Each structure stands twice: as structure tokens, then as C-alpha cells.
């Protein structure tokens with residue numbers, strides 16, 4: 303997606319060979335125009351999948367997921383990373399190892415919001431090792447619903463996440479794919 307690649311080129315900061323900082327338009331300040339276009343793009347890519355729900359993870363997945371939900375006209379659920387006082391039982395849980403925080407966390411979704419028969423689209427901001435997407439897929443499968451696709455804003459193709467998800471048979475669509483972050487430079491993967 304050209305708009306996203308242009309934004310990464312203009313504002314992305316390479317923190318290391320493995321980490322890209324995009325705080326000015328995704329992870330801290332958010333760009334609503336970009337998010338709207340991302341929602342439209344995901345709706346095009348997954349429009350034929352009879353999606354009934356979108357599942358993301360707090361907090362940076364929420365903005366693109368809500369825009370995709372608006373386009374596809376379906377509810378958007380976000381998995382919680384922290385225990386909530388009001389979310390106490392009837393939970394689906396999966397353990398996710400965080401690439402950025404280097405620790406494992408349980409993510410939770412209330413059983414109320416995913417039913418058997420749902421066709422769920424997973425959306426997240428980054429794909430690195432695939433742990434967040436796999437945790438979300440595990441929750442959908444616990445609910446006996448179907449993972450209908452995985453939509454990613456920024457895939458770091460030099461890390462194993464995309465290959466792992468594809469080898470499990472998931473339909474993955476990444477709007478920007480990064481081949482490398484070496485020498486403080488973002489190089490996009492060519493199709």
C-alpha cells in the first residue's frame with residue numbers, strides 16, 4: 303500500500319536491525335486519514351470472506367481494526383493484555399510472548415463476543431515472529447470459530463512470522479512488507 307510505505311519512508315525511525323518505530327502515525331500519535339485508507343484496503347482484500355467479526359489486540363491494533371470494521375460493517379473486538387476488573391470469568395485465554403517487551407503475557411477475550419460459526423478477521427499493526435497473531439488465532443479456535451484471514455499493517459519479512467502463519471494455512475495480507483532494516487534504512491520487499 304503506497305500511502306503506508308510513503309509514511310514509513312517519511313516518518314519511520316529504524317531503532318535497530320529488527321525494530322521500526324512508528325510512533326508518529328500508529329503507535330502513539332495516530333493518523334486518521336491513513337487509518338481510514340487502511341480500513342478500505344482491508345475491506346477490499348477480505349471483502350469476499352463473509353467476515354462476521356474482527357479481532358485485534360490492544361492497543362495499536364484498535365485504530366486500523368475499527369476502520370476495517372466500519373467498512374465491512376462488523377463488530378470489532380480487542381483482546382486485553384492486562385487483567386480487567388470487569389472481565390473476570392468466561393474468558394478465552396492464550397499466552398503470547400511479546401517481541402517488543404520480551405515477556406509472556408496472557409491475552410483474554412470474553413466468551414460472550416466470539417461464537418462458533420463466526421468468521422473472524424485478525425488485524426494487527428506489526429508482524430514479527432507471529433506470536434500475537436497465533437495467540438489471537440488460538441482464541442478464535444477455542445471458540446470453534448474460523449480464522450478467515452490475518453491483516454497486518456507492517457510485516458517484517460526478514461523475521462519468521464509470515465512464513466509461520468502461511469505454513470499453518472492462514473490467509474495473510476500485509477500492507478507494507480519490509481525486507482530489511484539494516485544500516486538504519488528501510489528496504490521494502492518487492493512483489
Ligand code: 5GP
Pocket residue numbers: 320321322323324329362399400401402426427428429430431432433434435463
Ligand atoms: P510478533 O507477535 O509477530 O512477534 O510481534 C508483533 C507484535 O509486536 C505487534 O503487536 C507489535 O506490537 C510488536 N512489534 C513487533 N515488531 C515491532 C516493531 O518493529 N516495531 C513496533 N513498534 N512494534 C513491533
